[in-house]
Amino acid sequence: MRGILFEMKLPWKLPTIKINPNSVVMRGVEFALVAAIAFGIGFSFGHNGSSSVISHIPLIGDGLDSTPDQSVDLADFWKAWNALEANYVITHASSTMPSIKERIYGAISGLANSYGDPYTVFFPPKEAKQFSDTISGSFAGVGMEIDIKNNVLTVVAPLKGTPAEKAGIKAGDQVVAIDGKMTEGLAVDEAVSKIRGPVGTTVDLTIIRGGKSLDIKIVRQTIQVPETEDGLDAKSGVYHIALYEFTSNSAGLFDKAFDRFKASGSKKLVIDLRGNPGGYLESAVDIASHFLREGTTVVTEDFGGKDTNNTHISAGYNDVPSGAKVVVLVDAGSASASEILAGALQDNKVATLVGTKSFGKGSVQTLMDLDGGSLKVTVARWITPAGHWIMGNGVTPDITSTIATSTPKFVPDTSGDPQYSRAVQFLTTGK
Secondary structure, eight states, X not given: OOOOOBBSOOSSOOSTTOOXXXXXXXXXXXXXXXXXXXXXXXXXXXXXXXXXXXEEEOOBTTTBOOOOOTTSOOHHHHHHHHHHHHHOOOOSTTOOOOOHHHHHHHHHHHHHHTTOOTTOEEEOHHHHHHHHHHHHSOOEEOOEEEEEETTEEEEEEEOTTXXXXXXXXXXXXXXXXXXXXXXXXXXXXXXXXXXXXXXXXXXXXXXXXXXXXXXXEEEOEEOOOOOEEEEEETTTTEEEEEEOOBOTTHHHHHHHHHHHHHHHTOOEEEEEOTTOOOBXXXXXXXXXXXXXXXXXXXXXXXXXXXXXXXXXXXXXXXXXXXXOEEEEEEOTTOOTHHHXXXXXXHHTTSOEEEESOOOOOOEEEEEEEETTEEEEEEEEEEEOTTSOBOTTTOOOOSEEOOOSSSSOOOOSSSTXXXXXXXXXXXXXXXX
16 A cells, blocks of 8 residues: 555554544555555555555545636547447447446546556545555455555565565565466555455465566465564673554554663664564654654655645654664665654664665655545655655665565574674674
8 A cells, every 4th residue: 555555453443534644654555655564454554554644635525626627628538438438339248338437437547547656546436445444444464565666566574473474475575466467557555455355365476586486375364563572682782672563552662662771771772673664653753752852853744835844853852871872774674654763863863774775655645535436645755854755765774784584583683684783783893
């Protein structure tokens, strides 16, 4: 969605898709429209999804401008409309002639698609209701975040402990077919709705990995994802906090883990954001506040000159133990709020990033009501404190280290985890 495609119960409910523009970082609509999380709630609003923010614009006639742009020549559009009206003949017994309203919806969909942005899409009334239900309810799914990358439906990350992870789905897998139907040209939101379904049913995904085609069957389940895990590696003295998503509870859970880190006496901390598709912007800002002075920029919401930029700043907890060193682990499955947190700590030089380049989901979406339908429009982009665009670029680690598995298991030692091992090496030797 990524957009955000969740199939899990969100910690919040939305009244008819009315979303606070500063409250959610989605996965392509999903966690602030971050990427689509194919688990239960539809978008990774990041579950999305899924790193975008959805806000709400009033109905036409209640603030949304419907004045025709007299400078636009629509002669060709009306020629096409009239030609179809005068000449089109139904050739299949199962076909029906589209109503005028359906043709208008089709035209709006084509207009949105012409922008070439996978997050700018139009939902006719039926799809708009499905979208609303998706972001406000509880559904069954497979537990992975998806998004569009290089024009291909791509897995951002399977979520920890979910059917997708257990079935062997990996970050970077290209989903080319869902239940035998090709995904070319399919919007993230549509893909999420096809992957989602009743508990106990099976979805058949055809993926491309390393140039090879694989068919993977996954049984849909209600998705429950652990939000954090933490522990001390007694051998190295490194404290490891793993964050698996950013929900409304994540900041509080991190606070407790951070207190345990301080109580441990360790001066070496690893914050593990690998495979974390994002979520609530406020959680990322709150967590960043442990490491940044009050008023320090965490991320800027840039509206491209069409509105005043919105800068999100640290609350200034700034309570890292004196002399402590911090490493943040990222990979291709780190998206949206993960990239905001990692980028803020890197640009403010309070942490060293280790791993591989993150996913690159950093746009903001607004949802507008159109006569029963909904138009989702990209209205802003996330920019790190040093001025780097997250969208399409991601964050680049200071130390590049590959990993054998795309979704690491939490083990507070270096066995079988090259990226964590590299982080420990840096924290203990400085190299």
